Amino acid sequence: xxxxxxxxxxxxxxxxxxxxxxxxxxxxxxxxxxxxxxxxxxxxxxxxxxxxxxxxxxxxxxxxxxxxxxxxxxxxxxxxxxxxxxxxxxxxxxxxxxxxxxxxxxxxxxxxxxxxxxxxxxxxxxxxxxxxxxxxxxxxxxxxxxxxxxxxxxxxxxxxxxxxxxxxxxxxxxxxxxxxxxxxxxxxxxxxxxxxxxxxxxxxxxxxxxxxxxxxxxxxxxxxxxxxxxxxx
Numbered sequence: 236x237x238x239x240x241x242x243x244x245x246x247x248x249x250x251x252x253x254x255x256x257x258x259x260x261x262x263x264x265x266x267x268x269x270x271x272x273x274x275x276x277x278x279x280x281x282x283x284x285x286x287x288x289x290x291x292x293x294x295x296x297x298x299x300x301x302x303x304x305x306x307x308x309x310x311x312x313x314x315x316x317x318x319x320x321x322x323x324x325x326x327x328x329x330x331x332x333x334x335x336x337x338x339x340x341x342x343x344x345x346x347x348x349x350x351x352x353x354x355x356x357x358x359x360x361x362x363x364x365x366x367x368x369x370x371x372x373x374x375x376x377x378x379x380x381x382x383x384x385x386x387x388x389x390x391x392x393x394x395x396x397x398x399x400x401x402x403x404x405x406x407x408x409x410x411x412x413x414x415x416x417x418x419x420x421x422x423x424x425x426x427x428x429x430x431x432x433x434x435x436x437x438x439x440x441x442x443x444x445x446x447x448x449x450x451x452x453x454x455x456x457x458x459x460x461x462x463x464x465x466x467x468x
Contacts, residue, residue: 245331246316255331266308268460269339277302277339278462300442301424301452303432305460306335313459317430321364329364332430332458333371340376340456344426346419347373347380347456350441351410353387369428372456378426384416385441410441412448421449426456433461 241250244258251258257265271283275293307313320328349365366382373380388411412420425445427438432455442453 245319245325245328246312255334261312264312265310267335268305268307275302276300277304279308298435299439299446299453300427301454302341303435303438303455303457303460304336304339304341305432305455305457306332306339307459309431309433309459309461314431317364317458320367321360321430324361326362326364326367329367330371333368333375336368336372336428336456336458337375340372340426341454343424344378344454344456346384346423347378347426347428348384348420348441348445349380349382350427350429350437351385351387353389364430365428368430368458369426372426372428381416381419383413384420385445386411386413410444412444417448420445422451425450425453427453429455429457431459431461432457 242252242254242256243249244251244261245255246261247258249258249260268277268279272279273290273293274287275289276298278290278292280288280290316328316332319325320332347369349363349369351365352360352363366380369380369382372378387409389409427441427445429438432438438455442455445453
């Protein structure tokens with residue numbers, strides 16, 4: 236008769252009551268996001284500013300996307316979980332994240348598209364964390380995933396340490412919609428899945444080509460969102 240290990244907090248490893256459950260300390264250390272927020276990007280507001288209110292950034296430069304739906308704010312705890320998925324090969328954490336992303340996911344999303352890795356990075360890492368998360372979201376919602384709709388046409392350097400304009404230049408023209416998947420995207424409300432939203436350079440570039448291919452809208456679905464100016468990918 237085999238022994239089963241007790242479920243543990245996905246962040247710190249403390250024994251908890253159920254799989255994918257956080258301990259009270261890690262739970263209370265994270266900032267879970269939700270209303271009220273900017274009508275354009277969902278950036279949280281300290282108080283309800285009324286229907287249609289937008290943050291200063293979206294007033295100055297209206298986004299192409301239909302919103303950024305992040306489960307939590309980017310901090311030491313949420314960052315640690317993302318790194319354990321991405322570099323620690325803890326793919327089961329994709330399910331943990333998906334359970335909380337689904338809470339923020341708007342009604343009407345009818346296709347999930349993960350942000351792709353370049354094939355060289357995929358070969359070295361062995362999996363795409365955005366795809367792992369997208370498949371977990373699909374299992375909980377029934378919304379289909381098109382893992383091949385979006386392709387990365389060339390490798391890009393790490394965006395860490397780059398300013399907003401430099402990041403945008405680094406990812407310009409890096410994505411394309413695969414010709415054989417163009418019809419699958421056309422007319423769809425796409426949920427673009429990624430692990431962390433920082434400056435928005437990557438998802439902006441992906442959103443641009445999805446809309447150009449005929450997507451009705453693109454909503455960013457992610458685990459954590461950087462809320463201050465010091466964005467790190």
